[in-house]
Amino acid sequence: MRVVLVGAGALGARCARQLHAAPSLSSLALVDIDAARAKAVAGSLGDRMSTAGSLDAALGHGGADVVVLSCPGSHEVLARRALDAGASVVSVTDDPDCAAALLALDGDAAASGSSVVVGAGFAPGLSCLLARHAAADLTAVEEVHVAKIGTAGPACARQHHAALAAPTREWRDGAWVERRSGSGRELCWFPDPIGGVDCYRAALADPLLLQAAFPDALRVTARMAATRRDRVTAHLPMLRPPHKEGLIGAVRVEVRGWRDAVSDTRVFGALDRPAVAGGCVAAVAAAWAADGRFRRRGAGGLADLVDDPVPFLSELAGRGVRAAVFEGAGTT
Amino acid sequence: MKALRRAIAALLTAGLVAAVLRLRGTGGTPPQTGGWRELSGPDLT
Numbered sequence: 001m002r003v004v005l006v007g008a009g010a011l012g013a014r015c016a017r018q019l020h021a022a023p024s025l026s027s028l029a030l031v032d033i034d035a036a037r038a039k040a041v042a043g044s045l046g047d048r049m050s051t052a053g054s055l056d057a058a059l060g061h062g063g064a065d066v067v068v069l070s071c072p073g074s075h076e077v078l079a080r081r082a083l084d085a086g087a088s089v090v091s092v093t094d095d096p097d098c099a100a101a102l103l104a105l106d107g108d109a110a111a112s113g114s115s116v117v118v119g120a121g122f123a124p125g126l127s128c129l130l131a132r133h134a135a136a137d138l139t140a141v142e143e144v145h146v147a148k149i150g151t152a153g154p155a156c157a158r159q160h161h162a163a164l165a166a167p168t169r170e171w172r173d174g175a176w177v178e179r180r181s182g183s184g185r186e187l188c189w190f191p192d193p194i195g196g197v198d199c200y201r202a203a204l205a206d207p208l209l210l211q212a213a214f215p216d217a218l219r220v221t222a223r224m225a226a227t228r229r230d231r232v233t234a235h236l237p238m239l240r241p242p243h244k245e246g247l248i249g250a251v252r253v254e255v256r257g258w259r260d261a262v263s264d265t266r267v268f269g270a271l272d273r274p275a276v277a278g279g280c281v282a283a284v285a286a287a288w289a290a291d292g293r294f295r296r297r298g299a300g301g302l303a304d305l306v307d308d309p310v311p312f313l314s315e316l317a318g319r320g321v322r323a324a325v326f327e328g329a330g331t332t
Numbered sequence: 333m334k335a336l337r338r339a340i341a342a343l344l345t346a347g348l349v350a351a352v353l354r355l356r357g358t359g360g361t362p363p364q365t366g367g368w369r370e371l372s373g374p375d376l377t
Contacts, residue, residue, distance in 0.1 A: 191368045269368060314376040325375070328366015 001025050001290040004064040004087070006055055006078060007071030008032040008041045010153025010245045011092060011121065014279025015070055015286075018319060020045045022287055029058040032071070059085045066090060066286045070121075070279075072155035076101040079116060080108075088114040088289040092121035092282050094159055096169070099124070099205035099301075103212065106299040116299035120285040121278035123148040123222075123251045124206045126270055128303035129281075129312055130323055131210055134255035134266035136309070141214045143256040146206045147188035147199045149225035150249015152275035157242030164226055164234035166203035171211045171220035182231040186223055190250035191271040191324050199223035200231065209301030249274040267326035277321045284315050 001024045005016055008030050019028055029050045032038035042049040052058035055067065055078055067082035069075040069091040075098055079089045083105065093099055102118045109116045119125055127146045135141045151157040169176045184201040206222035214220065233239060252269040270277065285302065288294055295307040306312055313323055 310376055313371065317372070317376055323371045324368040325371060326366060326368050 001066065001287065002027045002062060002064045003066050003068060003286055003290075004029045004031060004052075004055060004058040004082075005068045005070065006031045007069065007155075008034075008038045009070065009072075009155060010275040011156070011278045011282070012068075012070035013041045014276050015068060015092075015282045016041055016045060016049075016279075018280050018283030019068075019286060020048065022283070024287065024290070027062050029062060029064070031055055031058055055081055059087070063087075065290045068282055068286050069093070070282060072158070074098050074101065076105070079105060083108055083112055083114055083116070086112065086114070088286075089116045090120045090282055090285045090289060091116070091118055092125065092278055093119060094121060094124060094156070094163075094205050096203055096205045096208055099208050103208070103299050110296075110298035113297055115289040115294050115297055115305065117285045117289060117294075117302065117305060118299055119205050119209050119301050120282045122150075122152065122249065122272070122274040122281065123204070124209050124301055125281040125285075126277055126316070126321070126323070127206055127251045127253050128209055128213065128301045129306060129309045129316075130251070130253040130268040130270065131255055132213065132303040132306055133309040133313060133323075134253060134268050135214065135257070137266055138255065138257040138259050138264060141217050141255060141257040143219040143254075144210050144214055144217055144221075145219070145254045145256075146204075146210070146222040147186070147190070147224065147252045147254075148204075148222075148249065149190060149194060149197055149199070149251075150274045151242075151246035152273075152278055153245055154242040156274065157246065158238065160202075160224070161230070161234065161238050161242075163202040163204060163224065164200070164230055168201045168203045170201070170207050170222070171217065173218055182226070182234060184223065188223065188225075188252055189326075190252050191269045194248070194250045194271065197225045199225050202226070210303055213301060213303035245273070245275055248272070249277075268323055269326065270321065270323045272321055277316075280316055280319045280321045284312060284319075288312070
């Protein structure tokens, strides 16, 4: 497996470490605007590693089976270049506009026999896998609700900040409804020790990806944890530089539907550092794309591309990213 | 006297707003039964 990884930040560096541990890896080229950082990450891993000044240079030098995009900004142009070079793409974007642009590459990717995995991080990413896992227990899915807390590196924190200011869309009764970010407070219970945290609507990519995976669902929403200061200052520039890496985070996925003729609710969650878990998800997604293990070629989120999420979750568990199920009142 | 009344009114209004914000900020009822169980073994086969 030949991989080019664009973006050696908090998540990208973790992804590189996970990819490097794969026996099937033959080469891994790192591309970052900070060349010193890319060299430092490559140097810490040793053999089979290299760095390049740009994606084009990396593709021209050794080619690639998979290009992992973990850099800030739009991934569409980079994804097109990767597809043109015959590589599959794994993007960790959590920007809904970027996700929509990548989903639009479905036809091109399918025609070239490649995969474009959109949102292969913590949320979206692990959230999509958990939604697919929850849906496996149901005969019909009516509602999917995602909540998340925590950020990975600085780019993720900036996206978190922007998500509370941009208009958000959620799927309701078969149509997209625009809502104001920062509204819709809901107390969401994450795996311990995080517990209950107020979450609000935000411009997240999860609804877009999950609606495509569950087209018959009536409601698909996503919320993220925010403080009052986050909401008040969302429309201002960030008042202080973001942390190098956020603290522990969590994701919670609630899927409501029917099992035979009985209404049922399944709740899954995961607790981890978003950069670590997101890096693992991206690395496993890259290996699956290289091995052709997704259920179809083309562009989609993990809930769409993964037919049976159990092997994927099992691989993640082997790397230390463990999911949990809530068993209690209102669930079975 | 007028200024004093205005100051008292301003303080009362500020207190009322603060009370509303404080009340809105308190959370709901935590789950009374059940809990999180890590997926392992048979869950992942």
